[in-house]
Amino acid sequence: xxxxxxxVIAFCVLFTASMFDLKTTEVPDxxxxxxxxxxxxxxxxxxxxxxxxxxxxxxxxxxAPVQWFFSLGEPLAWSIGVGLAFSIYGWGLYFLGMWGxxxxxxxxxxxxxxxYGISGPGIIYPISxxxxxxxxxxxxxxxxxxxxxxxxxxxxxxxWADIKSDEKRISLEILGSAVISSFAxxxxxxxxxxxxxxxxxxxxxxxxxxxxxxxxxxxxxxxEDLEGGEVLGKDEELGGKIEGITKEDIESxxxxxxxxxxxxxFIPVFPIALxxxxxxxxxxxxxxxxxxx
Numbered sequence: 001x002x003x004x005x006x007x008v009i010a011f012c013v014l015f016t017a018s019m020f021d022l023k024t025t026e027v028p029d030x031x032x033x034x035x036x037x038x039x040x041x042x043x044x045x046x047x048x049x050x051x052x053x054x055x056x057x058x059x060x061x062x063x064a065p066v067q068w069f070f071s072l073g074e075p076l077a078w079s080i081g082v083g084l085a086f087s088i089y090g091w092g093l094y095f096l097g098m099w100g101x102x103x104x105x106x107x108x109x110x111x112x113x114x115x116y117g118i119s120g121p122g123i124i125y126p127i128s129x130x131x132x133x134x135x136x137x138x139x140x141x142x143x144x145x146x147x148x149x150x151x152x153x154x155x156x157x158x159x160w161a162d163i164k165s166d167e168k169r170i171s172l173e174i175l176g177s178a179v180i181s182s183f184a185x186x187x188x189x190x191x192x193x194x195x196x197x198x199x200x201x202x203x204x205x206x207x208x209x210x211x212x213x214x215x216x217x218x219x220x221x222x223x224e225d226l227e228g229g230e231v232l233g234k235d236e237e238l239g240g241k242i243e244g245i246t247k248e249d250i251e252s253x254x255x256x257x258x259x260x261x262x263x264x265x266f267i268p269v270f271p272i273a274l275x276x277x278x279x280x281x282x283x284x285x286x287x288x289x290x291x292x293x
Contacts, residue, residue, distance in 0.1 A: 047073025
Protein backbone atom coordinates (compact mmCIF):
# COMPACT_ATOMS: atom_id res chain seq x y z
CA UNK A 1 0.00 0.00 0.00
CA UNK A 2 2.87 2.40 0.78
CA UNK A 3 4.42 1.74 -2.61
CA UNK A 4 1.04 2.39 -4.25
CA UNK A 5 0.79 5.74 -2.45
CA UNK A 6 4.30 6.59 -3.61
CA UNK A 7 3.27 6.01 -7.23
CA VAL A 8 0.14 8.13 -6.73
CA ILE A 9 2.18 10.97 -5.21
CA ALA A 10 4.72 10.73 -8.06
CA PHE A 11 1.95 11.06 -10.65
CA CYS A 12 0.25 13.94 -8.78
CA VAL A 13 3.54 15.83 -8.39
CA LEU A 14 4.50 15.34 -12.04
CA PHE A 15 0.99 16.20 -13.27
CA THR A 16 0.99 19.40 -11.20
CA ALA A 17 4.48 20.24 -12.47
CA SER A 18 3.14 19.77 -16.01
CA MET A 19 0.39 22.31 -15.36
CA PHE A 20 2.97 24.84 -14.16
CA ASP A 21 5.15 24.10 -17.18
CA LEU A 22 2.32 24.51 -19.69
CA LYS A 23 0.95 27.69 -18.12
CA THR A 24 4.05 29.56 -16.94
CA THR A 25 7.09 27.43 -18.02
CA GLU A 26 8.25 27.83 -14.40
CA VAL A 27 8.09 24.72 -12.18
CA PRO A 28 8.73 25.31 -8.45
CA ASP A 29 11.69 23.25 -7.24
CA UNK A 30 9.84 22.70 -3.95
CA UNK A 31 7.20 20.67 -5.81
CA UNK A 32 9.74 18.19 -7.16
CA UNK A 33 11.54 18.08 -3.81
CA UNK A 34 8.25 16.94 -2.23
CA UNK A 35 8.06 14.12 -4.80
CA UNK A 36 11.61 12.93 -4.09
CA UNK A 37 11.32 13.12 -0.30
CA UNK A 38 7.89 11.45 -0.29
CA UNK A 39 9.22 8.65 -2.51
CA UNK A 40 12.22 7.97 -0.29
CA UNK A 41 10.15 8.32 2.90
CA UNK A 42 7.40 5.93 1.84
CA UNK A 43 9.91 3.34 0.65
CA UNK A 44 11.76 3.73 3.96
CA UNK A 45 8.53 2.96 5.83
CA UNK A 46 7.95 -0.01 3.53
CA UNK A 47 11.47 -1.26 4.37
CA UNK A 48 11.18 -1.16 8.16
CA UNK A 49 10.03 -4.78 8.36
CA UNK A 50 12.83 -5.91 6.01
CA UNK A 51 15.84 -4.09 7.46
CA UNK A 52 18.60 -6.53 8.39
CA UNK A 53 20.02 -4.71 11.40
CA UNK A 54 22.74 -7.29 12.04
CA UNK A 55 24.03 -7.02 8.46
CA UNK A 56 23.66 -3.23 8.55
CA UNK A 57 25.92 -2.90 11.60
CA UNK A 58 28.27 -5.82 10.88
CA UNK A 59 28.88 -5.22 7.14
CA UNK A 60 31.23 -2.46 6.15
CA UNK A 61 30.15 -0.19 3.32
CA UNK A 62 33.72 -0.29 1.99
CA UNK A 63 34.37 -4.05 2.17
CA ALA A 64 30.85 -5.29 1.40
CA PRO A 65 28.90 -2.37 -0.14
CA VAL A 66 26.24 -4.50 -1.90
CA GLN A 67 25.44 -6.51 1.23
CA TRP A 68 25.35 -3.34 3.33
CA PHE A 69 23.16 -1.55 0.78
CA PHE A 70 20.51 -4.27 0.64
CA SER A 71 20.50 -4.57 4.43
CA LEU A 72 18.61 -1.26 4.32
CA GLY A 73 15.58 -3.20 3.11
CA GLU A 74 14.62 -3.97 -0.46
CA PRO A 75 12.08 -1.14 -1.02
CA LEU A 76 14.45 1.58 0.20
CA ALA A 77 17.40 0.06 -1.66
CA TRP A 78 15.44 0.10 -4.91
CA SER A 79 14.26 3.68 -4.32
CA ILE A 80 17.78 4.94 -3.73
CA GLY A 81 19.37 2.84 -6.48
CA VAL A 82 16.89 3.61 -9.27
CA GLY A 83 16.51 7.20 -8.06
CA LEU A 84 20.24 7.81 -8.34
CA ALA A 85 20.41 6.11 -11.76
CA PHE A 86 17.54 8.21 -13.15
CA SER A 87 19.02 11.34 -11.55
CA ILE A 88 22.42 10.76 -13.15
CA TYR A 89 20.74 10.49 -16.55
CA GLY A 90 18.47 13.51 -16.08
CA TRP A 91 21.03 15.84 -14.53
CA GLY A 92 23.63 14.64 -17.03
CA LEU A 93 21.41 15.91 -19.85
CA TYR A 94 20.93 19.12 -17.88
CA PHE A 95 24.66 19.79 -17.61
CA LEU A 96 25.02 18.96 -21.32
CA GLY A 97 22.50 21.71 -22.04
CA MET A 98 19.87 19.33 -23.46
CA TRP A 99 17.30 19.45 -20.63
CA GLY A 100 16.11 22.09 -18.23
CA UNK A 101 16.50 21.77 -14.47
CA UNK A 102 12.80 20.98 -14.02
CA UNK A 103 13.06 18.13 -16.55
CA UNK A 104 16.02 16.63 -14.68
CA UNK A 105 14.20 17.01 -11.35
CA UNK A 106 11.12 15.26 -12.80
CA UNK A 107 13.33 12.32 -13.81
CA UNK A 108 14.55 12.14 -10.21
CA UNK A 109 10.95 12.06 -8.93
CA UNK A 110 10.23 9.09 -11.21
CA UNK A 111 13.28 7.20 -9.97
CA UNK A 112 12.88 7.77 -6.23
CA UNK A 113 9.07 7.58 -6.02
CA UNK A 114 8.36 4.84 -8.60
CA UNK A 115 11.47 2.63 -8.69
CA TYR A 116 9.55 -0.62 -9.19
CA GLY A 117 6.04 -1.87 -9.84
CA ILE A 118 3.28 -2.10 -7.26
CA SER A 119 3.41 -5.90 -7.55
CA GLY A 120 7.01 -5.99 -6.32
CA PRO A 121 10.66 -5.24 -7.17
CA GLY A 122 12.04 -6.15 -10.58
CA ILE A 123 14.45 -4.68 -13.09
CA ILE A 124 11.95 -4.75 -15.98
CA TYR A 125 9.79 -2.03 -14.40
CA PRO A 126 12.40 0.79 -14.18
CA ILE A 127 13.71 -0.11 -17.64
CA SER A 128 10.14 0.09 -18.94
CA UNK A 129 9.62 3.49 -17.27
CA UNK A 130 12.86 4.78 -18.76
CA UNK A 131 11.86 3.47 -22.19
CA UNK A 132 8.38 4.98 -21.81
CA UNK A 133 9.99 8.39 -21.17
CA UNK A 134 12.01 8.04 -24.38
CA UNK A 135 9.03 6.85 -26.46
CA UNK A 136 6.58 9.40 -25.02
CA UNK A 137 9.20 12.13 -25.37
CA UNK A 138 9.78 11.26 -29.01
CA UNK A 139 6.07 11.19 -29.90
CA UNK A 140 5.38 14.35 -27.88
CA UNK A 141 8.26 16.23 -29.52
CA UNK A 142 7.20 15.00 -32.96
CA UNK A 143 3.63 16.19 -32.43
CA UNK A 144 4.86 19.56 -31.11
CA UNK A 145 7.17 19.98 -34.10
CA UNK A 146 4.50 19.22 -36.68
CA UNK A 147 2.09 21.55 -34.90
CA UNK A 148 4.65 24.33 -35.36
CA UNK A 149 5.18 23.32 -39.00
CA UNK A 150 1.47 23.72 -39.66
CA UNK A 151 1.91 27.46 -39.11
CA UNK A 152 5.25 27.74 -40.96
CA UNK A 153 5.38 25.14 -43.78
CA UNK A 154 8.31 26.98 -45.38
CA UNK A 155 10.65 25.30 -42.88
CA UNK A 156 10.30 22.04 -44.85
CA UNK A 157 11.68 23.73 -47.98
CA UNK A 158 14.55 25.20 -45.97
CA UNK A 159 15.35 21.77 -44.50
CA TRP A 160 15.40 20.21 -47.96
CA ALA A 161 17.73 22.97 -49.17
CA ASP A 162 20.04 22.31 -46.18
CA ILE A 163 20.11 18.59 -47.03
CA LYS A 164 21.03 19.26 -50.67
CA SER A 165 23.79 21.67 -49.63
CA ASP A 166 25.34 19.08 -47.29
CA GLU A 167 25.38 16.12 -49.67
CA LYS A 168 28.68 14.63 -48.49
CA ARG A 169 27.67 14.34 -44.86
CA ILE A 170 24.19 13.10 -45.79
CA SER A 171 25.73 10.45 -48.06
CA LEU A 172 27.98 9.24 -45.23
CA GLU A 173 25.03 9.07 -42.83
CA ILE A 174 22.98 7.08 -45.35
CA LEU A 175 25.92 4.74 -45.88
CA GLY A 176 26.26 4.26 -42.13
CA SER A 177 22.54 3.53 -41.87
CA ALA A 178 22.85 0.91 -44.60
CA VAL A 179 25.77 -0.78 -42.79
CA ILE A 180 23.91 -0.87 -39.48
CA SER A 181 20.75 -2.17 -41.14
CA SER A 182 22.65 -4.90 -42.96
CA PHE A 183 23.37 -6.64 -39.63
CA ALA A 184 19.64 -6.86 -38.92
CA UNK A 185 19.00 -8.03 -42.49
CA UNK A 186 21.04 -11.18 -41.82
CA UNK A 187 18.31 -12.46 -39.51
CA UNK A 188 15.33 -10.93 -41.28
CA UNK A 189 15.41 -8.85 -44.52
CA UNK A 190 12.17 -7.11 -43.56
CA UNK A 191 13.66 -6.10 -40.21
CA UNK A 192 16.78 -4.76 -41.96
CA UNK A 193 14.62 -2.69 -44.28
CA UNK A 194 12.64 -1.35 -41.29
CA UNK A 195 15.88 -0.32 -39.57
CA UNK A 196 17.13 1.40 -42.72
CA UNK A 197 13.90 3.37 -43.26
CA UNK A 198 13.80 4.32 -39.55
CA UNK A 199 17.41 5.59 -39.60
CA UNK A 200 16.77 7.60 -42.76
CA UNK A 201 13.72 9.11 -41.10
CA UNK A 202 15.80 10.08 -38.06
CA UNK A 203 18.45 11.73 -40.28
CA UNK A 204 15.82 13.90 -41.96
CA UNK A 205 13.93 14.52 -38.72
CA UNK A 206 17.07 15.73 -36.94
CA UNK A 207 17.64 18.46 -39.52
CA UNK A 208 14.00 19.41 -39.60
CA UNK A 209 13.91 19.89 -35.84
CA UNK A 210 17.16 21.84 -35.91
CA UNK A 211 15.43 24.38 -38.16
CA UNK A 212 12.28 24.33 -36.05
CA UNK A 213 14.36 25.07 -32.95
CA UNK A 214 16.42 27.79 -34.61
CA UNK A 215 13.59 29.53 -36.46
CA UNK A 216 10.34 28.83 -34.66
CA UNK A 217 11.28 28.39 -31.02
CA UNK A 218 13.11 31.66 -30.46
CA UNK A 219 11.96 35.26 -30.31
CA UNK A 220 13.75 38.54 -29.81
CA UNK A 221 12.80 40.57 -26.78
CA UNK A 222 14.04 43.85 -25.34
CA UNK A 223 16.22 43.45 -22.26
CA GLU A 224 14.07 45.95 -20.39
CA ASP A 225 11.07 43.65 -20.90
CA LEU A 226 12.78 40.61 -19.34
CA GLU A 227 11.21 39.62 -16.03
CA GLY A 228 13.49 36.75 -15.01
CA GLY A 229 12.96 33.07 -15.67
CA GLU A 230 13.33 33.36 -19.46
CA VAL A 231 15.77 31.00 -21.19
CA LEU A 232 18.23 32.77 -23.47
CA GLY A 233 18.92 31.60 -27.01
CA LYS A 234 21.81 29.26 -27.72
CA ASP A 235 24.19 32.04 -28.79
CA GLU A 236 23.50 34.08 -25.66
CA GLU A 237 22.93 31.47 -22.95
CA LEU A 238 24.81 31.78 -19.67
CA GLY A 239 26.96 28.81 -18.67
CA GLY A 240 25.71 26.52 -21.44
CA LYS A 241 22.76 25.24 -19.37
CA ILE A 242 19.05 25.47 -20.07
CA GLU A 243 17.90 27.50 -17.09
CA GLY A 244 15.96 30.68 -16.52
CA ILE A 245 17.94 33.87 -16.10
CA THR A 246 17.84 35.76 -12.82
CA LYS A 247 17.40 39.46 -12.10
CA GLU A 248 21.17 39.65 -11.55
CA ASP A 249 21.79 38.07 -14.96
CA ILE A 250 19.52 40.64 -16.62
CA GLU A 251 21.45 43.51 -15.06
CA SER A 252 24.71 42.14 -16.52
CA UNK A 253 23.38 42.02 -20.11
CA UNK A 254 24.80 44.92 -22.12
CA UNK A 255 22.67 44.47 -25.28
CA UNK A 256 19.38 46.23 -25.95
CA UNK A 257 17.65 42.99 -26.95
CA UNK A 258 18.30 39.26 -26.73
CA UNK A 259 16.94 36.06 -28.25
CA UNK A 260 14.82 34.00 -25.88
CA UNK A 261 13.93 30.33 -26.32
CA UNK A 262 10.31 29.32 -26.26
CA UNK A 263 11.32 25.68 -26.16
CA UNK A 264 9.27 22.51 -25.88
CA UNK A 265 7.32 22.22 -22.63
CA PHE A 266 8.61 18.74 -21.88
CA ILE A 267 7.42 18.05 -18.32
CA PRO A 268 4.09 16.43 -19.43
CA VAL A 269 6.13 13.53 -20.83
CA PHE A 270 6.91 12.25 -17.32
CA PRO A 271 3.37 11.73 -15.96
CA ILE A 272 2.42 10.33 -19.39
CA ALA A 273 5.27 7.78 -19.13
CA LEU A 274 4.20 6.76 -15.60
CA UNK A 275 0.57 6.44 -16.75
CA UNK A 276 1.64 4.28 -19.71
CA UNK A 277 3.51 1.85 -17.45
CA UNK A 278 1.22 1.76 -14.39
CA UNK A 279 -2.20 2.00 -16.04
CA UNK A 280 -1.79 0.91 -19.67
CA UNK A 281 0.77 -1.75 -18.76
CA UNK A 282 3.50 -0.66 -21.18
CA UNK A 283 6.64 -2.81 -20.96
CA UNK A 284 9.90 -2.72 -22.89
CA UNK A 285 9.01 -6.16 -24.25
CA UNK A 286 6.39 -4.41 -26.40
CA UNK A 287 9.19 -2.80 -28.41
CA UNK A 288 11.00 -6.12 -28.84
CA UNK A 289 7.74 -7.61 -30.10
CA UNK A 290 7.21 -4.69 -32.49
CA UNK A 291 10.72 -4.75 -33.98
CA UNK A 292 10.66 -8.53 -34.36
CA UNK A 293 7.95 -8.18 -37.03
